[in-house]
Amino acid sequence: MYKIPSFKSHYSASDVEAVMKVIDRAMFWADGPEIDEFERNMAGYTGISHALAFNSGTSALLAGLLAIDVKGREVICPSFTFIASANTIELAGGTPVFVDCEATTFGLDVAAVAQAITPNTKAVMTIDYGGCVSRDILALRALCDAHGLLLIEDAAQSFGARLDGVHAGAHSDFAIFSFCQNKVITALGEGGGLVTRHQSIYEKAKYLRSHGRVDQPGKKHFETSQDNEYLFPGYNFRMPSVNAAFASSQLANIASNLALRQTVAGYYRARLDSLPMVRQPAAPERFSHCFQMYTVVLPSHACREQLKEHLLAAGVLVRGYFEPLHLKPYFRAKNKDLVLPVAEALGQTVLTLPMYPTLSEESVNYICDLIVAFASQSGHLEMVQK
The missing domain is CATH 3.90.1150.10 (Aspartate Aminotransferase, domain 1)
Structure with a gap:
């Protein structure tokens, strides 16, 4: 054991109370109302219209990449980042194209990105490193718009960071956050989020998160006796109810x-x-x-x-x-x-x-x-x- 660890997860009595309410209910430990509540809270805090909760930031990023369909296409991305940034591109069928970062906030360098664009480029992914929005995010937004490319923010480390008072993720087509145990807020160890202003990305990622399943109107999967329809193959990337309850309580105290x-x-x-x-x-x-x-x-x-x-x-x-x-x-x-x-x-x-x-x-x-x-x-x- 180290005298001083690199991180300690921070929590309050209200976080524990929120979890105990879910446990004591003895129902809907999965797919409970806490999921919707956390998503509303995430959207409200970030100011971004659509938010989805995931079991990790990696799952959120993979779902987002699948939602925009990068199969057979190139995604320009940083090399100075966590392995999930590139792994998810490959898992979604795309090709990561590594370019250099800038030395101020360690996000993608817009000049390097401009040189790496090819006819096969589908998207650009920058990283909001360590708690700060990427320095070139506005220039990257303009560059992507000029070339008809999608902009992705891997903001796993920067929930709570802002540019001109606007939350991380607001300038991209979609962004992901991590709520792992060492992040600003945590979903009781593991968790992630995806935010977007695009209804199409939101809908596709939502189905991908849970087997491609379409829930009955007004009913969750565990609330109905009827079988569901499935639009396409998906994953089980859902955040458990206790994790969402904990994350909402953490967000209230951010x-x-x-x-x-x-x-x-x-x-x-x-x-x-x-x-x-x-x-x-x-x-x-x-x-x-x-x-x-x-x-x-x-x-x-x-x-x-x-x-x-x-x-x-x-x-x-x-x-x-x-x-x-x-x-x-x-x-x-x-x-x-x-x-x-x-x-x-x-x-x-x-x-x-x-x-x-x-x-x-x-x-x-x-x-x-x-x-x-x-x-x-x-x-x-x-x-x-x-």
Whole structure:
């Protein structure tokens, strides 16, 4: 066990109470009214008209890609991201086309995307990394519109982030969120969401989520004695009722959760501003950061690795999010000559520090004391401002 973990899930008594109400009912632990309630709450909070709950962000992304039919088509996507971003494209029958990211928020670089568009391109998928909407999202929207392409936001890490006061996902044709245990809000361990303004994407993803099944008017599957019709083969990607109840309760308290994350980020900023060797996360002007992660950038791979081992040895769990996907064996075999300088540099130098709402100032000081000591003892003394 680490003295300070990379994350801790945050919950309140109201979250537990919401779950117990479902359990005590002893009915509709699946497909209960909590699903519809959470979807209404998600749509209301994000300001995006259609919302669907899934059992994971990965399921949501796969359903969305299947809904827009990328089979046999190319989807331009980041390499500096979690493996699900590319895996789901392949599982939906498409081809991931990796392009480089920008070095500010780590989303797709619009200039790199423009160069990668071909007649076979169907969509562009960017990532809203670590708690901030992609810097180039508006330019990507304009580029996609000009070329008749769909824009997808993998906003798994950025529920609660905004641009000009507008929630993550609002500028894309569809976006997905993760409600896994380490995210800003969680659906009791695992969960995901899909949001879209397009009725057609919403309807197709909704059927895909549950075997392609058409429910009886006004009745759920477990409420009727009649058999259902099935439009096409689908999956069981449904979120259980207890998870939806927990997620709705978490969403009701998201303002305090986000405020606590901002406080923790403030602790880090105050302590690490004196270390030029550490580039801290910061939202561009007009953007708000929800700090799902607190990822810093170090000056070199050697420095990152040494600091990582220094922190791990002191009981602080850190890791580098992410290693570029085009360098992973499966995708490397398909992209042997691909070089993405920004993504590769980030993969060598990023380090994600612990971040969660209940992380104390004392714990942040402990982490930062270790970083300062490392800088002083490892040849980076000149990088510590006196």
